[in-house]
Amino acid sequence: MRTLVTGGAGFIGSFVCDRLLKDGHSVTAYDDLSLGRVRNIEQNLSNPKFRFVEGDILAPRMDEVFATGEFECVFHMAANSDIARSHESPSIDLDRTFMTTFRVLEAMRKNGVKQIVFASTSAIYGETTGRINESYGPLIPISHYGAGKLASEAFITSFAENYSIQSWITRFPNVVGPRSTHGAVYDFVQKLRKTPGSLHVLGNGQQIKPYLNVEDLVQGIMLVWTKASEKVNIFNIGADTRTRVADIARIVIEEGPAPAEIVYAGGDRGWIGDVPEFEYDTSSIRQLGWSPSMTSDEAIRVAAAAAWSEQV
Incomplete structure (x- = not known):
């Protein structure tokens, strides 16, 4: 076609x-x-x-x-x-x-x-x-x-x-994944490249999404x-599992070259218009025979490793 x-x-x-x-x-x-x-x-x-x-x-x-x-x-x-x-x-x-x-x-x-x-x-x-x-x-x-x-x-x-x-x-x-140009994983890696040892995170880290x-x-x-x-x-189309922003920050640091302190800005969301929490029902697409090969946390870890390895 x-x-x-x-x-x-x-x-x-x-x-x-x-x-x-x-x-x-x-x-x-x-x-x-x-x-x-x-x-x-x-x-x-x-x-x-x-x-x-x-x-x-x-x-x-x-x-x-x-x-x-x-x-x-x-x-x-x-x-x-x-x-x-x-x-x-x-x-x-x-x-x-x-x-x-x-x-x-x-x-x-x-x-x-x-x-x-x-x-x-x-x-x-x-x-x-x-x-x-x-x-x-x-x-x-x-x-x-x-x-x-x-x-x-x-x-x-x-x-x-x-x-x-x-x-x-x-x-x-x-x-999330290789070739990304925005989003929490990509942004956290770029922040750590600029300020190694300290990761500034918008919100309180409790935002949770698939x-x-x-x-x-x-x-x-x-x-x-x-x-x-x-x-x-x-x-x-989505995962049935979810990941908190605090865990994204932790995983990004674990996949990176050195430890870092996480500093939260506070508040229940990262910016105006940000939905801090949601959960998908994916039963319709699962009935077609699809399911993700990775949990939400696994997808984050793969994406973090890719972001650290990619050229800036």
Whole structure:
């Protein structure tokens, strides 16, 4: 199948490209390299089934790529992923999380592309109690990122109905692993590189969430895409186990070169818009035959080791 991966040089998008190529599909990766890195996809550049295009989704070049690509499916992975940054500048998520989705949908409509796999998020649910399943509501996101993803989901479902576009909406928790450019594990490693011996942690360390290895995530995405057959398919993909921020800090230090003191800023969350605690119900995707290969703590440890070994 001829596929387009937006954000294809990014953390998750590059792993999606790897997997699609492994499964025999043709892949065009489209990325403006604001967060993505060419080194994430350099292993694919010599593959005749792979093409990389540098460009902004909101720029005219996107229309040219669609017009010539003859795509059958779009994996829309591109978005702003810095929740804290958008607190200071809300237009970031309007433009880079919602409008990028709308532009992709419009290009699909104009060019007759009938499948979209969308990277959504647990942030659409807001602050919750109990285990969250896909029918949880009302959905009250507390970050601009979550709001942009929820608005994107709404337009995907309306385009599905109006233009016969089949969609797979996959709601991720916190994803960790090699090639990451943000998140607690990555941030802690960078802080320790700058100030060895002392790790400053936002919040009180008691925030607790499921963390999922990126390759487990991609395995789940592919299973959903190939096995779920409704017009609109919505799945939580995540671990049933969770990790506290205090344990992330401990694991990052254990995987690093030297001991360090942990200093907490205090408060129940890291920043405005941060959901300090949630837990997923993943029974729907487990019924398709998927389960993660790692616990949340194991995924954190693998990610920490990778972050310490990667070039800055």
